Amino acid sequence: MREIQVLLLGAFFLFIPLLARSGDTPPVPTTKVNVHSLGPERIGDLPPVPVPVNNPQTSKNILLGKQLYFDTRLSKDNTISCASCHSPDKGFSDAGPTSKGIKDQLGGRRSMPVINAAYNPLQFWDGRAESLEEQAKGPIQNPVEMGNTHENALKTLNSIPGYVDSFKQVFGSTPITIDQVAQAIAAFERTVVTTDSLFDRYVRGDEKSLTAQEKMGLEIFNGKGHCTACHWGGNFSDGRFHNLAVTQVGPLQVDKGRFDVTQDPEDLGKFRTMTVRDAALRAPYLHDGAEKTLEDLLEFYNRGGGKDPNLDPLMVPLGLFREEIQALAAFIKNALTSLNPEAAKVQPIPASNLPK
């Protein structure tokens, strides 16, 4: 009898890897949920920035992208640049709640942070762009953002000798194309990453970098607060889409989110998970800026989100005490705010220094 039980137990353990091996082929990302990696991943250091093979990072490319990023001449009336809505001093977002484009037109959604956008498997709140390059083309011709057309923008750039020179040096050809513009901007955005925060120092072994309250906040973040169910990995984001039943405010009466891209009813009201890194710099929060402060946002999560038939099953009331919310806020504000000079202190290029 003893032998039989031991044999059965052994057989069960052998059976497990056999079954699992049959599933060795990684699941193919669907068009609905594009993922860099299977998760959840432990929160910690960021991996190296993923760079597409057809757009390598070079100093000239990055500089050109930075010039374009701060150049209002990409917009129809020369008033709006990428930095207008993705400003370094606002955590690469803006004051919100939603963004103002040309002629003070109000956009329907909150400006997305450029910080660590390089790690997003899909761009925009609804994931309609599959790369930074594709994303960079969008706002130029969005009527409520830069309000331009690609043709007009290129006509402008091709009329500026300084840019023509730079593009020729970087890409080896002229006239300037929209793909080249997008590639340069994307190359610059791939430098806006946060690799140094008090949290990063803590996970690298500096125990004193966090206060007791911040350590408690980290513990709650990864446990009772359920934050890492979605905000996981080095970038504190699963890059996927969730319906939090956010109260719709701002100019849009209804925002269907990811549904607009996939037309899948299951994607109604879903928006992409934001990185929590540098979150303290970019209130208000959520896709429409409905939650004004970080504490408001945490209270929203503590209630289990809003009400919606498609509410994500990950959303449940958390039962957090006030002190726990304070600890979470302290962790996010102090420990996850970037100390990187290259990311947090990107200096805008004055118009006078842009190519002429």
Next chain:
Amino acid sequence: MKKIYISTLVITALLFLLPIPSQAIPAFARNHGFNCNMCHTAFPKLNDFGQRVRDNGYQIPGQQGHEKNVLETPIPLSLRTTPGVSLYHGESGNTLGFGVYGLDLLGAGVLHKDISFLLIYTPRIDEPAGDFTGSNNGSNPGQLGSLESANIVFSNLVKDAVNLRIGRFEPAYQVFSSKRNFYIFQPYEIIGYASPASGAAFGDNQVGLELSGHFRNGFKYALGVVNGTGGIADNNLFKDFYLNLVQVFGKGDGQSAGQRVGLFGYLGEQPTRTGGATSPYTGSNNGQDNNLLFRFGGDLSLNWKTFNLIFLYLVGIDDQAFNLVSPDESYIYSGGFVELDYAGLLNNRLIGSLLYNFVLPPSSASETKVHSVSALGRYYLGDWTAVNVALHGEYTFKLTGDDNTIKEHLFSFLVDFDL
């Protein structure tokens, strides 16, 4: 005197023989890089998130297919043990002793999208050092442990609505899991109660299969077919069936938020004869003179802030063939429990709980009537990074018999270690 002897024997069995029934599964937490209380209010009790993970075949809800499988994660093994000291004070006197009151070895993980497994092996921990050469008849120290759970889950056969669990598992009608509650020594008395001759193992893990589903409107169901004899063979062809219906109101899953109400029913048969002889209820033969037994009842789980109040009431009807004392009448009994749990201090580091159990047997078995009150406190040390150490204190005062003839006190203090 006999009652005292039996009672002492039962307590002794609880303290020294039975494996600790409850469990958390740190392997899951490590696989995901989560802390334990992502899924547990405080281990081993599941919170709403944990319940949804369990309902989804140990996959994060909505993320199935996008998780690492068991080969891409750390070895999915965990253990739990509970060394400590206990003091029993009863009619027969006092016993005070140190012990290791349980050891569970747990393995669990996702094999493939929507296919997962759970394995719990509970070895004997009181074997003598040398090999025991006697027969393994279940009553000697040579008995090995058992596979408390060994099941595979096929999830989302129909998205959320149909999930299949096969093997030995904790059936869904045990809505307040005896495996994942805070009490270590004090069981939910009514769950394990049965007529002495029926052999029904209602409170045990069962071998069989279970279909279950959960819906966005808070409705859940589970339909199972099992041997009905726990982990051992069933000596009749007729299998036992159960149905469990649950409705959750409000956000949450009724574990740590939301309000939950449920109904359950169980229909089983056990043999009383094999050929011309009295039949054991287990064995390889097809027993004869199968007789019916029913269990049905309702349950409630109410949440307010970090308080959780649970209530269960159960009625059991065993055929008169199982009633050895009054064979002319069915063996009808009822009972239940009320429990109030509180999670306090930062990050639910402190747990307090009160529990009242009652069992109302038929008049012919009034000596098995039970009223008990229990209280416990647990304090969790360290942080929650998938390794847990809890200091556990528990007290029970139990009255047994028609005139409360047996009074017992049990104090225990343990270190509950989970890795």
